[in-house]
Amino acid sequence: MKNRNSIAIVLVLSFFTLILSAPQSSYAKKVTKTVHKTFSLNRGGMVSLSNVNGGVEITSWNKESVDVTAEIEVKYGNRRRAEDFLKKVEVLFDHDKDNLDIEVDYPRRHNSNFLSWLFGEKNPGVTVRFTIKVPREVDLDLHTVNGKLRVEDVAGDIKAGTTNGSIKMYNIKGRVSCTTVNGGIKVFLSESVEFDEMSFRTVNGGIQLSIPNDFAADVEISTVNGGINSELPLKISGKFNRRSIRGELNGGGGRLILKTVNGGITIDVSG
Structure with missing residues (x-):
């Protein structure tokens, strides 16, 4: 009986070894x-x-x-x-x-x-x-999970969200909100518009925002592991350091939020 059990075990182990050593053809x-x-x-x-x-x-x-x-x-x-x-x-x-x-x-x-x-x-x-x-004048609401989002030459309100991927927008006139988890955000706004809130948020990635020189906003910028790079004439309010800034830009306006955890933030003037 013991010999039979031993033989059975050997055969089973040999079978599994053969299967596991065979080349996998999945996704071929x-x-x-x-x-x-x-x-x-x-x-x-x-x-x-x-x-x-x-x-x-x-x-x-x-x-x-x-x-x-x-x-x-x-x-x-x-x-x-x-x-x-x-x-x-x-x-x-x-x-x-x-x-x-x-x-x-x-x-x-x-x-x-x-x-x-x-x-x-x-x-x-x-x-x-x-x-x-x-059409150039259009509003967009874009969501994916695994993929990049890219928008060019649009005049309208844009909401864009992904989980694993970057978000890039160029020559945009409108109110914009972007959210990702694993990816960077790069947005170039070509003209100023009135808005209540624009937000750009990620976890693992940097943020680069370019705005017109007459862009007015109450600005909130923060990162945990990264620096902030901005030469805009912000009127600072409250405490600030190299990882967190609050202030008014051109007299203030809607809330402009830029937040990341692992990445730097750059905000500059477009053009």
């Missing part, structure tokens, strides 16, 4: 498809986007319409299953003349267990990258 195959849509949108309308995996790039053009290109990519060890999964990934649109809502519908994934891990049956890796053209 890549399949893609492209979704392209164009929607009419009045100037001053709103474009909202919600995604999980994938970056977003937005630029403006001289048309009252929104042009959306979504590049969908699925990686999996088995091409047939990757293609089946790709067919189930959908980009959903809800549209009227003043609003366009974009959302990605990801297929339901199977629950991983010991056997699926053992045989390399991981969930497919799915990425959806957006390239979008919008």
